[in-house]
Amino acid sequence: MLFPASGHTKAHVLHYYAQIAPVMLPHVAGRPASFVRAPEGPEGESWIAKNPPPGVPDWVPLVPVEHRDGVTEQVVVDSTAALAAMVNLGAYEVHVPQWTAAGGRDAHDRLVLDLDPGPGADLVVCCRVAERLRQLLDEDGLMACPVVSGSKGLHLYAPVEAVSGRGASAYAKGLAERMTVEHPRLVVASMAKLERRGRVLIDWSQNASAKTTAAPYTVRLREGSPGVAAPVTWDEVAACRAPSDLAFTPEAVVERAAERGDLLAGLLGEGVRGRVP
Template sequence: MPDRVPVQVDGRTLTLSHLDKPLWPTFTKGEALHYYAQIAPALLPHTADRPASFVRFPDGVDGPRFYAKTPPAGLPDWVTTAPVPGKEGPKDHVVVGTLAELVVMANLYALEIHVPQWTATAGPERHDRLVIDLDPGDGADITDCCRVALLVRERLAEDGLGCWAKTTGSKGLHLYAPITGSTGEEAAGYARTVAQRLEADHPELVVAKMTKALRRGRVFLDYSQNATSKTTAAPYTLRATPEPGVSTPLTWPEIERCGSPAELAFTPAQVLTRLADLGDQLAGLLAPDSARPLPD
């Protein structure tokens, strides 16, 4: 295949490069771009209007990688950006809202997409998602995360909050609840309370403190991802794991019956099949009537 291939995407001419280049041992850059083109209808609603950060790995998962926040060199001027506050003042971040923007970033090796729990339109002080990151410590795995996820879902339901789940694409789970009228500090405070109460009730399974030595055999409920400056892996993003992992939306029955980590590890091809068969299992996050205020 030629090193440079012109294509039309959303009425724009993009030049894709090095499509035969292996970025994972058995998965090329061209296959990654094809996956994103196919998954875009489900992915883009979850990244639109959210200033993104990326993990770039131009030499593949076995080469150097770096976390990119500001727009990379070579980015077309039609790509949407939004300012994000920082210690040195606001800096522009790319907003992945269209197929063309998704493809152009992936072509620049920005293949792992992370987004905050707030939108550019509402601003960083108005979070619209609560997230709890379930991170298994040594000796625990995603099956333990599933047990904890059911406890978190029950706890959120007591406060009138819905709960949607996805894999991180690596070892753990992300749980989301759509919320209204909260700051990042308020969301993190509520998530911390949930974590602490579950740790008190299930000390053999749950830990609410970040100290790694305390996590062995247990699941850490990371509430800090609600901070305005933090991001989580976007739904359906590829991950820079040894094989091409995907942050995959799940059904609650899958979580309830999970008996081994292999049951919740999905390839890009499997995720596309799941989408065709099941639809977007995180669609409820986007429904305006799903959002609820955090309890006082």
């Protein structure tokens, strides 16, 4: 039993990943993955694991990744079997960078903005901020794709032509700072906790090559019931009036994918990649 409040067992989580894999894998395949491991569930000990955990099958693909401390090998989740193998080892959350192993750290193919509400703000406020960011991205020729984080906030992705981590971060930081000028009582671009009360942090730093973001469709470990980083439509963002409007169980996400396909398919389209100014 991983989530006693909702009754979700490890078997439920494994079944979710097996069902959602067809739409999840295109967003994680080829990217060196990190995991939040919590063998006993969200109420037990958890930690971030970049290195392959003990017991990983030898057929799960690994890629070398250069870090400050040297080169290490990381798992690439390229199949339903590899995904299930990692989840079976208690690696319930999947996080990936904005670049692929083939392209390299200086060839990011997507931009991300993590909208994180501080105390006194919520997902509804994130949706209003996201709508304005969508306009700014559109003006620069970039297509914004919304994904509820599965925790408290919202992720905005945009498919881009190859750009360095520094270039992506500088552009994202510029957007965040522009928003703080437009809406100083609503938005903050600083990580300082005292500044975040009642505001939404636009976390631009996840575009750094060393950073990762919770992957689309990953389960999120939170007390009570499992969250899911679920793609949503802009109509749903505009209609959001309570955080519960965009809160989805794993079962609901599977049902949405079966009925509507991958709502984040636009992030994969080569013909819609914009160039970071």
